[in-house]
Ligand SMILES: O=C(O)CCC(=O)C(=O)O
């Protein structure tokens with residue numbers, strides 16, 4: 001059965017909105033329909049019950065104590081989770097629940113505006129911040145709407161050919177008027193958590209907590225408001241297709257609906273149980289390279305459903321765009337030689353972002369910088 005036939009069979013005579021307004025996501029658009037091997041295998045609310053089939057939950061409370069042994073254990077648990085899973089959850093993280101709830105309220109008011117209103121702050125090829133409803137993850141269209149803004153308001157990014165750079169800045173909607181304040185309060189608090197996690201990840205590699213700080217003085221981190229509306233074809237489409245994040249690491253809060261799934265080493269997709277108390281942390285491309293593959297950036301995807309819309313708010317904690325990423329010298333040895341060519345982070349980010357707009361074929365990946373690749377991407 002072809003992709004379009006699958007869609008017709010599933011939707012049957014489902015009536016689309018008949019009030020004349022255009023939906024932000026149209027379920028009859030065949031670009032949402034994934035090839036059978038890429039479709040979700042488990043529903044958004046299916047989880048494994050046993051503890052060792054869940055990504056680890058790590059309590060950060062001991063970090064506020066003077067108990068050195070307890071702090072050492074937290075660092076060790078984070079290192080083990082980053083190595084084994086590339087994903088973990090943290091509780092007692094210090095980001096107030098009121099900030100998250102207030103942002104959810106404002107985000108709902110924004111995403112339920114008419115499409116024409118949201119499109120007033122559409123992102124473009126050269127200004128990649130703002131509203132978007134047609135993202136391609138690895139060339140597949142996602143069943144989601146997003147609003148992106150920068151934690152630090154503005155950053156420099158290279159032009160398409162990497163010959164010069166220019167600033168990109170956040171764009172804020174006129175409605176709802178409270179979105180900006182709620183979003184900035186959330187971002188400031190989540191940024192503090194991100195800096196704590198950065199120190200802990202460094203320490204778990206045996207480096208000083210401050211080792212990576214210099215790369216984050218002008219960090220290029222966006223917060224993304226992901227809105228996944230109810231979807232009439234949840235077994236044919238995904239909210240986000242399988243991908244790895246290009247950040248150093250990502251910190252994310254989700255509501256109680258569920259849908260994030262992580263691909264375990266044996267290939268099994270594991271649902272991340274939503275928790276109001278937890279942030280999900282996952283390793284991105286940058287820490288995979290810095291750690292010379294000790295930490296792994298793991299594939300994940302988002303499953304949508306027919307009954308409830310879902311929110312998630314990731315902060316992609318990105319180093320500054322002027323950073324050259326390569327394995328940390330102190331971690332290398334004769335038996336652990338560098339596995340990567342240096343990578344110009346600003347250019348890498350730019351290329352990945354461009355891939356959301358144009359079908360370039362294969363997206364640029366960390367593997368393109370691997371030393372042992374048959375035909376490596378041209379190193380910087
Ligand atoms: O919605 C989620 O839980 C994950 C979203 C995600 O992976 C992303 O935006 O990169």
Ligand SMILES: [Fe+2]
Nearest residue numbers: 243244245300
């Ligand atoms: Fe992601």
